Amino acid sequence: MNNSKGRLVTWLFSLGAVLGSAVLVAGCAAPAPSGALARFDLGPPTIPASAVAGANGAAGANAPASDVAAAGAQQLSPLKVVVNAPSWLDSDMIYYRLPASEGDQARVYANSRWLASPARLFGDRLRAALSVDRVVLAAGDPAAAPALRVELEEFAQYFDSTSASHGVVQVRATLFDGPKLLAQTTLRAQAPAATADAAGGARALATASDAVQKQLIQWLAGRVPAPSATTRAPAQSRALPAASSVGSSSVSASAPSR
Numbered sequence: 001m002n003n004s005k006g007r008l009v010t011w012l013f014s015l016g017a018v019l020g021s022a023v024l025v026a027g028c029a030a031p032a033p034s035g036a037l038a039r040f041d042l043g044p045p046t047i048p049a050s051a052v053a054g055a056n057g058a059a060g061a062n063a064p065a066s067d068v069a070a071a072g073a074q075q076l077s078p079l080k081v082v083v084n085a086p087s088w089l090d091s092d093m094i095y096y097r098l099p100a101s102e103g104d105q106a107r108v109y110a111n112s113r114w115l116a117s118p119a120r121l122f123g124d125r126l127r128a129a130l131s132v133d134r135v136v137l138a139a140g141d142p143a144a145a146p147a148l149r150v151e152l153e154e155f156a157q158y159f160d161s162t163s164a165s166h167g168v169v170q171v172r173a174t175l176f177d178g179p180k181l182l183a184q185t186t187l188r189a190q191a192p193a194a195t196a197d198a199a200g201g202a203r204a205l206a207t208a209s210d211a212v213q214k215q216l217i218q219w220l221a222g223r224v225p226a227p228s229a230t231t232r233a234p235a236q237s238r239a240l241p242a243a244s245s246v247g248s249s250s251v252s253a254s255a256p257s258r
Contacts, residue, residue, distance in 0.1 A: 040094065040202035041115040045128035046210055076134035077224050078145040083123030085152040090117050094198050095156040096165070106156060112198035118155040122169070122209055126150065129213050144227040147176045148220070157193060157201030165193045167204030169212045175223055183223050187215045
């Protein structure tokens with residue numbers, strides 16, 4: 001009888017050890033909790049010097065939009081503005097690219113994100129700059145006005161080495177008057193990053209965004225007509241025309257490999 005009890009105790013002890021080992025292995029295989037995400041945006045909108053010329057002589061370059069928007073006389077023609085981006089940029093991911101020797105493949109930061117998609121952040125910043133001296137309308141606004149379509153083609157941090165990087169922003173801008181294509185251009189700018197991380201990349205992309213928007217404002221100067229009869233056509237009153245490739249001169253920007 002005593003031998004039977006001894007064997008039972010030994011068996012139960014062995015079973016407990018096996019179950020304990022199984023639990024320990026399962027615990028090691030469980031995914032570790034992820035760290036908190038760091039969120040970034042482009043900071044307060046800044047207004048290029050060319051945008052405030054004639055609106056407020058005391059306002060300098062890169063003045064906050066809130067300081068100069070009220071001073072704008074809004075004498076230029078109204079403009080409908082829409083900003084689009086390819087699917088890989090239509091998210092809150094922050095992209096970076098390694099040197100060409102590493103494949104120049106776009107990658108994303110694991111624990112860093114934008115507060116909104118690059119198209120939304122860039123678009124809000126562009127509208128703030130344009131609204132200094134003109135009325136800026138949404139694409140679907142029924143009011144008669146020429147239309148500007150901006151396609152965001154590149155918005156990423158480029159690494160030249162492990163310690164040096166820069167932000168690159170590239171857009172294609174197309175200006176319409178109703179169904180009529182008026183002009184199209186591709187604009188690109190880059191700015192050095194102070195630090196080789198997501199925070200440095202975000203600041204560099206904000207600076208590059210402002211540089212592209214300054215180019216865009218200069219390009220628009222004298223090209224935006226007063227609202228015409230074609231703009232008032234019912235078929236064009238609530239939507240921008242489809243993008244056109246006529247007259248474009250695009251610099252290629254590769255999408256990330258999936």
